[in-house]
Amino acid sequence: MSIALRASSLVEFVGSWEPKSGLYGGNAMKAKIVAVFYACIINMMTLSNVFAGEVLVYGLNAMPFCGVVDGKPVGIAVEILNEATNYGAPVFVFDMNVPWTRAQMQLQQPGNEMHAIIPFSRTTQREENFKWIGELIRTQYHIYSYGRPEPIKTMEEAQQLAVGVVRAHAIIPILERAGITNLDMAHDAEINALKLQAGRFDTIADSDFIALYNWKKIGQDTRELLVGPAIGEYTRVYIAASLNFPDEIAKRIADALEKMHSDGKMQEIINRWR
Known part of the structure; x- marks a missing residue:
């Protein structure tokens, strides 16, 4: 049974359950139980997104690193990440329409833990504020x-x-x-x-x-x-994220990029854009 279906069943059960008069405080207790169940449902849905591993990536229009051509995201960083999915990384969805300054702020917002950014230069000023998932190019x-x-x-x-x-x-x-x-x-x-x-x-x-x-x-x-x-x-240009980006997903991406570097696939992609 899917998490969404289990969550729906829990809501239906709690909504229909009527405690006996005086038992555990009656309606007040029911309200507390409903609140707890809703919290559990939200947590399960969040976890399902993490396990699914789809990552939203903000991209700067900075070709040939990344950009949009004929309505599609393209560029060195985009190609590397799409190929990384074949090496065990999650699926990446690209958004090239968010202004660069706003994109960096968006990463830090609650609920955006599965968001990342490219092409992001690793500098002293940025070092402590972001999670540096994997190097893409120098x-x-x-x-x-x-x-x-x-x-x-x-x-x-x-x-x-x-x-x-x-x-x-x-x-x-x-x-x-x-x-x-x-x-x-x-x-x-x-x-x-x-x-x-x-x-x-x-x-x-x-x-x-x-x-x-x-x-x-x-x-x-x-x-x-x-x-x-x-x-x-x-x-060094990276895919980066907020410090709250899930460690297990970051490791999957880093491991995939390392495999691509080792077998020459990453350099093959870079050379196509020179």
């Missing part, structure tokens, strides 16, 4: 420019320029610590590429995968995109 941030006689050579030079970034991007605190504070925020990386091409600002700061992908997407030659200084060390 990338390097750079300062990119266009239409200049030569690339930006130093971070000090970039301090004098307007720099395009994606709103709520993990790169922002890194730039600010380097004294780069004239930041022009955009909803996604494609908008930044278009603004750079149109001369709206001087440079963009983003990962190598994202900057080059979106430059090609807007019809530009990547040889004309000038690569400047690296920003920090290589960045």
Whole structure:
């Protein structure tokens, strides 16, 4: 018998049961028992969702990591997670329509324990506030420019320029610590590429995968995109969740990703998007 059917039977039983007058307090006792049964039902339904293991994943429009093409979620991270299901991970359902800042807040809300987020860069500022389920890819941030006689050579030079970034991007605190504070925020990386091409600002700061992908997407030659200084060390990009994400589900995902890394499947997916 399913949990939902058992729950329905319990509600029907409690609703029809009439204690004898004076026995255990009559109606007052019945009300307490009803409350207890409802609490048990809610707990069982929650557990059933956990055991089913379907994970809702918020995704940033940050191709080629993830995004929407022809109405379907696509990208490196999406492909890796979908393939991970074949390696023992749960089923993933993707939502690419939640703004990035709100998505990070949504993870922390009660009732969203089975929600996760991609592509999420692991940084010192975020470290203690999220559960880092599994690494998907490593990338390097750079300062990119266009239409200049030569690339930006130093971070000090970039301090004098307007720099395009994606709103709520993990790169922002890194730039600010380097004294780069004239930041022009955009909803996604494609908008930044278009603004750079149109001369709206001087440079963009983003990962190598994202900057080059979106430059090609807007019809530009990547040889004309000038690569400047690296920003920090290589960045590890994860599927992450709140600290309340179930440990047993996190382990299933992590184990599946490790198997994919070991047998070369993960690198095969990454190489298709280079």
